[in-house]
Amino acid sequence: xxxxxxILCVLAALTPLTHAEPVIDTGAPGLGDELVPLPGGTFPxxxxxGTPGRGVDEHRHAVTVAPFAIARTEVSQQLWLxxxxxxxxxxxxxxxxxxxxxxxxxxxxxxEAVQFANALSNRDHLDAAYTxxxxxxxxRGKSVVWNRSAKGWRLPTEAxxxxxxxxxxxxxxxxxSDPAQLCTYANxxxxxxxxxxxxxxxxxxxxxxxxxxxxxxxxxxxxxxDMTGNVWEWAWDWYAAYADEAQTDPIGPADGMVRVRRxxxxxxxxxxxxxxxxxxxxxYMTWNALxxxxxxxxx
Amino acid sequence: MDGTSQTxxxxxxxxxxxxxxxxxxKLPGALLMLLILGEAGISLAQEQTxxxxxxxxxxxxxxxxxxxxxAIQGWAPVEPTCVPGNCYSGYDAPPSPGxxxxxxxxxxxxxxxxxxxxxxxxxxALPAALCMMAFPGSIVAASLGPRIWMALLLLAAYxxxxxxxxxxxxxxxxxxxxxxxxxxxLGMIHQDHVPLAAxxxxxxxxxxxxEGYSRxxxxxxxxxxxxxxxxxxxxxxxxxxxxLTVAAPxxxxxxxxxxxxKATRLRxxxxxxxxxxxxxxxxxxxxxxxxxxxxxxxxxxxxxxIDGWFGNYAVFPFHQLGYIExxxxxxxxxxxxxxxxxxxxxxxxxVLRSRLNAAGTRTLAVLGMSLVPLLALSPLHRKALxxxxxxxxxxxxxxxxxxxQLRSTRLRVGLGAAAxxxxxxxxxxxxxxPSAARDWxxxxxxxxxxxxxxxxxxxxxxxxxxxxxxxxxxxxxxxAASAASIIELARSLPDDGAPxxxxxxxxxxxxxxxxxxxxxxxxxxxxxxxxxxxxALWAPPQLLEADRYDILAYVAEDGLRPMTLESDAAFPGDLxxxxxxxxxxRQDATRxxxxxxxxxxxxxxxxxxxxxxxxxxxx
Numbered sequence: 040x041x042x043x044x045x046i047l048c049v050l051a052a053l054t055p056l057t058h059a060e061p062v063i064d065t066g067a068p069g070l071g072d073e074l075v076p077l078p079g080g081t082f083p084x085x086x087x088x089g090t091p092g093r094g095v096d097e098h099r100h101a102v103t104v105a106p107f108a109i110a111r112t113e114v115s116q117q118l119w120l121x122x123x124x125x126x127x128x129x130x131x132x133x134x135x136x137x138x139x140x141x142x143x144x145x146x147x148x149x150x151e152a153v154q155f156a157n158a159l160s161n162r163d164h165l166d167a168a169y170t171x172x173x174x175x176x177x178x179r180g181k182s183v184v185w186n187r188s189a190k191g192w193r194l195p196t197e198a199x200x201x202x203x204x205x206x207x208x209x210x211x212x213x214x215x216s217d218p219a220q221l222c223t224y225a226n227x228x229x230x231x232x233x234x235x236x237x238x239x240x241x242x243x244x245x246x247x248x249x250x251x252x253x254x255x256x257x258x259x260x261x262x263x264x265d266m267t268g269n270v271w272e273w274a275w276d277w278y279a280a281y282a283d284e285a286q287t288d289p290i291g292p293a294d295g296m297v298r299v300r301r302x303x304x305x306x307x308x309x310x311x312x313x314x315x316x317x318x319x320x321x322x323y324m325t326w327n328a329l330x331x332x333x334x335x336x337x338x
Numbered sequence: 339m340d341g342t343s344q345t346x347x348x349x350x351x352x353x354x355x356x357x358x359x360x361x362x363x364k365l366p367g368a369l370l371m372l373l374i375l376g377e378a379g380i381s382l383a384q385e386q387t388x389x390x391x392x393x394x395x396x397x398x399x400x401x402x403x404x405x406x407x408x409a410i411q412g413w414a415p416v417e418p419t420c421v422p423g424n425c426y427s428g429y430d431a432p433p434s435p436g437x438x439x440x441x442x443x444x445x446x447x448x449x450x451x452x453x454x455x456x457x458x459x460x461x462x463a464l465p466a467a468l469c470m471m472a473f474p475g476s477i478v479a480a481s482l483g484p485r486i487w488m489a490l491l492l493l494a495a496y497x498x499x500x501x502x503x504x505x506x507x508x509x510x511x512x513x514x515x516x517x518x519x520x521x522x523x524l525g526m527i528h529q530d531h532v533p534l535a536a537x538x539x540x541x542x543x544x545x546x547x548x549e550g551y552s553r554x555x556x557x558x559x560x561x562x563x564x565x566x567x568x569x570x571x572x573x574x575x576x577x578x579x580x581x582l583t584v585a586a587p588x589x590x591x592x593x594x595x596x597x598x599x600k601a602t603r604l605r606x607x608x609x610x611x612x613x614x615x616x617x618x619x620x621x622x623x624x625x626x627x628x629x630x631x632x633x634x635x636x637x638x639x640x641x642x643x644i645d646g647w648f649g650n651y652a653v654f655p656f657h658q659l660g661y662i663e664x665x666x667x668x669x670x671x672x673x674x675x676x677x678x679x680x681x682x683x684x685x686x687x688x689v690l691r692s693r694l695n696a697a698g699t700r701t702l703a704v705l706g707m708s709l710v711p712l713l714a715l716s717p718l719h720r721k722a723l724x725x726x727x728x729x730x731x732x733x734x735x736x737x738x739x740x741x742x743q744l745r746s747t748r749l750r751v752g753l754g755a756a757a758x759x760x761x762x763x764x765x766x767x768x769x770x771x772p773s774a775a776r777d778w779x780x781x782x783x784x785x786x787x788x789x790x791x792x793x794x795x796x797x798x799x800x801x802x803x804x805x806x807x808x809x810x811x812x813x814x815x816x817x818a819a820s821a822a823s824i825i826e827l828a829r830s831l832p833d834d835g836a837p838x839x840x841x842x843x844x845x846x847x848x849x850x851x852x853x854x855x856x857x858x859x860x861x862x863x864x865x866x867x868x869x870x871x872x873x874a875l876w877a878p879p880q881l882l883e884a885d886r887y888d889i890l891a892y893v894a895e896d897g898l899r900p901m902t903l904e905s906d907a908a909f910p911g912d913l914x915x916x917x918x919x920x921x922x923x924r925q926d927a928t929r930x931x932x933x934x935x936x937x938x939x940x941x942x943x944x945x946x947x948x949x950x951x952x953x954x955x956x957x
Binding site for chain 2: 094238304306310311318328
């Protein structure tokens, strides 16, 4: 091998270092690894008594979150494929297409989501946020430990997610409270979805039966896309009842049965698309309407 | 057992011979009648010992009498009456003279399976529903349907064995069939599978005795039965079973006709068309343009169906591993092993002794009818055991044929009598003994989970994953008392002409179905269902309206208790497992529905078995 080739090889190996820091707030939706830094603050988490569609587990309480950054979009199938080498997404559901590079990745376990976050941190030469991800599935999600001082990619906490989705407002959905206007902001179960469910649908048309390319619709006030609808997004927390008193940077209980999912999907019940709705799912199971969104600390 | 190699087609050459044969048939025929009377006796015994308890309930089989009864009474169905996967008690409006029930709607059960791929329909419930209309509230009606089909099954098995080897062989086959409910568990046999088994066996009997399709009325009967059998099957697995069960004698009989002289072949064509035409037509109408049905089967085998029954296989790196484990458990099921091994032994005897003469090929057809579905079905469905029930009559006949082939008269009589005694003892013992036997085995062999699972799987109700949800000694008493409490409440509510709506929540659908049945018998205008089985998961929107119910009952280990939200996932453990296994959307819908229920102003009422909740102001 000539010295020139050797130099080229060295340069090629060093190339990723020049991209170690992700692009921040470029304004383009991206594929799921472009961040929007949020300043942190205090907001009312949960929903007020009497709110239409309110769940019994949405006890309203004040929550303060530290500054953090959250991805502008959900993780796309293309990004997942680049990092993990295979796309686990379900191709279609009830005739609705769900497969495409710019569509959100879905059919991923919570365990795979944290593995993906670590793999992405590895690509970007960041400290991995999680340990114990290798045995996540066999331990039913209990082996994973979050190193909160790490600056690597991670899942948002439930509080961070709701803070980002609300974007300083108290709207029912991310971007609006009007069901008839929701399709401007969100890919939800609308009248034309025709997925065979028997529950009511939103009186609007988002133009899709299945998932939409990430970042296709109007973002919320923080510039975040699809905080309502498209696919559910895994959060870090184990599901548990909210605390009564005010909280600062809550991360959920240390153990549990199910992990939180947030945001609703293209086919869910109307109540589930509310920003205050708390969904849950077993961390070692998958579902074709459940994907993920990334976050980072210390950006 | 006469031991003669009497062939089905053999002409009885002399009147003396015919008289002799008629005489030889008299005793086995009389014994067969005794067997059938025994089935009637079981109905009467249940009337005495299980007042208000649905005999041998299982699954959603006992919701169908309600559906059909209401359809016949003229109750207007609400839409959708049926949704993919299940039919519901969608007849919630009282009869309205002059505006209800088109002919099409009244005969819906004949032509509409109710969903894209679930082919259930209430043929099984027809006798019970008709009898219920004649004798409202009679528990005899509930047992009538299974008994009628059981009688048909015994008659068909007898005819099959008799045609192949003689009346004693037929009697032994019928006796072994009569023992099946005991050997396989009461719960496993009494839904669609009894009519399925009876019809499939009757088809075989008619085909094998149709003399190469020369008897056209028999061919027409075969065609009609084929359609019924196809429509009876619970779903695609059952339909495949029917097809396979019918295929062997059908192919035999067709071949028998086609290899004959030209004149015979020509005569056989109309019969062949009469026999096969309706079945092929209805099958084509069902499958053409319905590709989703096949998706359902492959998806079910792949993950969803297997996931939900014995455990969660999502932890396996490949779902095939979970599937293999499930299949292994199937193979370990004791009753199946008992029957399979017995039949194989007898089949070996039969094959070794038989020459490929007409009678041999005929019995070979019976053998194929038994074993082909048996081998084909096991990989198909987690409920393979249930569907195997339908080919048990022919397995019984094969067993009898094998016994009949033995050279030694003493051996024949001894083995036949032993098989008959085992079958009858199992049948009689199954009336009350299984619970105690299962409990004893579970205590004695606690470290044999596969065996215990086998036993649990054959339990009729209240057993989930090897754990009893209701203590065995009290289960019927508790259920009856719970139902009685609901009935008492329902009757005490103000009568404004609208049916009282009872919602029964349960971790296991059988509990809710049993109680709902008893409630319906005692309070015919109540509406009662469990949202855990297809209810909230696939419910029409109106069923998810929490404020439409008058009485809320939660069925648990103590019979009835309030449903709490104390669980971290807002569900009791088993319920969470049930609803979490599939689409989260349905999980959300169910959960929201339950939340709404708890927002209703319920008024607690203490009853001997727990607590019932009644809408405040209703009392």
